[in-house]
Amino acid sequence: MDEEEQVRAYSMADFEEPHSRFVTLFRERFPDETGSAAVLDLGCGAADIAIRFARTYPLARLTALDGAQTMLRFAQHAVAAAGLQERIGLIHQYLPASSWSQSYQVIISNSLLHHLADAATLWTTIREAAAPGAAVFVMDLLRPQSVEAARVMVAQYSADEPPILQRDFYHSLLAAYSLDEVRDQLIAAGLGAFSLEVVSDRHWIASGRMAAAKTR
Numbered sequence: 001m002d003e004e005e006q007v008r009a010y011s012m013a014d015f016e017e018p019h020s021r022f023v024t025l026f027r028e029r030f031p032d033e034t035g036s037a038a039v040l041d042l043g044c045g046a047a048d049i050a051i052r053f054a055r056t057y058p059l060a061r062l063t064a065l066d067g068a069q070t071m072l073r074f075a076q077h078a079v080a081a082a083g084l085q086e087r088i089g090l091i092h093q094y095l096p097a098s099s100w101s102q103s104y105q106v107i108i109s110n111s112l113l114h115h116l117a118d119a120a121t122l123w124t125t126i127r128e129a130a131a132p133g134a135a136v137f138v139m140d141l142l143r144p145q146s147v148e149a150a151r152v153m154v155a156q157y158s159a160d161e162p163p164i165l166q167r168d169f170y171h172s173l174l175a176a177y178s179l180d181e182v183r184d185q186l187i188a189a190g191l192g193a194f195s196l197e198v199v200s201d202r203h204w205i206a207s208g209r210m211a212a213a214k215t216r
């Protein structure tokens with residue numbers, strides 16, 4: 001996502017409900033997590049979730065990563081407007097990354113998986129960037145049963161958004177994975193112990209802790 005018009009529309013869209021729910025569900029899945037450690041947001045987009053996360057966890061220091069420079073420009077403005085420059089660092093990295101300069105105790109990601117050419121990139125990235133015992137929380141869209149069902153969802157949830165966003169949402173729904181496919185990805189990545197749950201008519205969440213000692 002690097003086109004100016006597309007990114008502008010995305011950064012201005014109303015994600016209040018799914019994004020605040022993202023943070024609420026993280027808190028429910030990891031009630032003991034203080035967020036005081038290093039947090040990595042993969043595919044941060046305009047940093048809306050990173051900002052919400054930082055506000056919910058005042059001790060958290062976040063690295064928000066995205067592969068699109070244009071998106072990061074909007075993220076930079078949003079982070080500055082929120083006065084969170086000291087706690088949210090933005091990095092430009094198109095995944096997969098060849099190396100990581102540090103490891104993270106919390107890794108979050110929303111709606112990145114279906115954008116990747118190879119889904120394994122996300123799970124490999126998580127394994128490489130996570131500290132032992134890290135809390136991992138990934139949310140993405142659930143592929144609807146049919147093209148018609150995808151059209152109904154676009155009308156239901158994005159009728160008030162600009163056409164470019166409606167188009168993106170439609171394509172994202174069709175590019176999204178089924179629960180069985182995500183389960184297979186997790187098993188293939190050695191993350192089969194993660195819990196995988198459907199949390200709305202269009203979202204699933206994979207969450208769990210990395211092993212205390214890293215396995216390769």
Ligand SMILES: C[S@@+](CC[C@H](N)C(=O)[O-])C[C@H]1O[C@@H](n2cnc3c(N)ncnc32)[C@H](O)[C@@H]1O
Nearest residue numbers: 001043044045066067068071094095110111115
């Ligand atoms: C649908 S947006 C989600 C943004 C944000 N997580 C949110 O929930 O608002 C997907 C983001 O993933 C980024 N992205 C796609 N492929 C990527 C890759 N290979 N490496 C890093 N970021 C990528 C896009 O630039 C875009 O900002």
